[in-house]
Amino acid sequence: MKRGVSGKGAKAGLALTRSVCYIVLILLSLLCIFSFYFLIVNASRPHAEIMSELSLSPGKYLFKNLSNLLADKNISLLRGLFNSLFISACTAALTSYFSAMTAYGIYAYNFRFKKAAFTFIMMIMMVPTQVSAVGFIQLVSGMGLMDTFYPLILPSIAAPVVFYFMKSYMESVLPLEIVEAARVDGSNEFMTFNRIILPVIKPALAVQAIFSFVANWNNYFTPQLIINSDKNKTIPILIAQLRSADYMKFDLGMVYIMIFVAIIPLLIVYIFLSKYIIKGLTLGSVKG
Numbered sequence: 001m002k003r004g005v006s007g008k009g010a011k012a013g014l015a016l017t018r019s020v021c022y023i024v025l026i027l028l029s030l031l032c033i034f035s036f037y038f039l040i041v042n043a044s045r046p047h048a049e050i051m052s053e054l055s056l057s058p059g060k061y062l063f064k065n066l067s068n069l070l071a072d073k074n075i076s077l078l079r080g081l082f083n084s085l086f087i088s089a090c091t092a093a094l095t096s097y098f099s100a101m102t103a104y105g106i107y108a109y110n111f112r113f114k115k116a117a118f119t120f121i122m123m124i125m126m127v128p129t130q131v132s133a134v135g136f137i138q139l140v141s142g143m144g145l146m147d148t149f150y151p152l153i154l155p156s157i158a159a160p161v162v163f164y165f166m167k168s169y170m171e172s173v174l175p176l177e178i179v180e181a182a183r184v185d186g187s188n189e190f191m192t193f194n195r196i197i198l199p200v201i202k203p204a205l206a207v208q209a210i211f212s213f214v215a216n217w218n219n220y221f222t223p224q225l226i227i228n229s230d231k232n233k234t235i236p237i238l239i240a241q242l243r244s245a246d247y248m249k250f251d252l253g254m255v256y257i258m259i260f261v262a263i264i265p266l267l268i269v270y271i272f273l274s275k276y277i278i279k280g281l282t283l284g285s286v287k288g
Contacts, residue, residue: 043256050252065257091156092213093127098157104165125160147228169204206276235262
């Protein structure tokens with residue numbers, strides 16, 4: 001009898017916990033949706049109305065603000081979108097592939113100083129980007145690569161955070177027996193990695209590619225140190241440039257419409273690849 005009562009109490013407590021979690025998630029979702037809705041509202045209003053009052057109803061200046069933005073000779077929106085897309089896509093590809101290859105080498109092979117190599121990579125992960133910014137700029141300047149995309153793309157080959165995630169994922173879902181079987185069948189190491197290992201860790205690759213794409217799309221700190229010419233500026237730089245314009249010529253409606261246009265590619269990425277995010281984050285917690 002006592003056991004039945006305790007069982008009912010446990011079920012009631014679990015139901016209450018779930019209800020609280022659902023309520024919190026719903027509130028957070030509404031908060032995110034409201035922020036996005038507020039962005040759309042302000043993107044459809046003129047500068048004077050945005051500065052004068054707060055409104056929750058969309059205006060009629062959405063396409064007007066967009067046309068003003070496209071007509072601005074100091075802001076090359078389409079060029080900025082292409083630059084950000086190119087840098088983010090290349091960085092996502094390099095980061096996910098080479099980090100997975102490094103993680104595979106640490107995970108699947110036994111060699112001298114293996115633990116030392118892993119520790120060294122983890123130590124690099126602890127160093128903030130801002131700390132090494134001065135030395136990085138001096139290196140890039142000395143190599144004659146200022147105002148190019150190379151310093152924004154090539155360093156993504158070494159991504160300690162992605163490496164650690166990929167290694168942890170492999171430890172959860174990739175038994176070493178698969179690698180041994182491939183070697184017995186005569187597969188070389190490069191073919192084993194590309195044709196056998198990559199399909200197994202595909203969800204994790206997709207997750208890290210998405211996160212890398214979003215991080216580099218939103219990155220402002222490094223590009224503004226490297227990029228000088230208008231033709232190479234990325235979207236975050238253009239938004240900051242538009243926001244810091246002369247007060248008399250400042251148009252807040254153009255700022256909001258540019259932010260709205262800038263997040264559209266991110267929404268597309270999440271809409272089409274969200275299933276990989278969920279699968280990649282949950283599958284690794286179950287031992288394969």
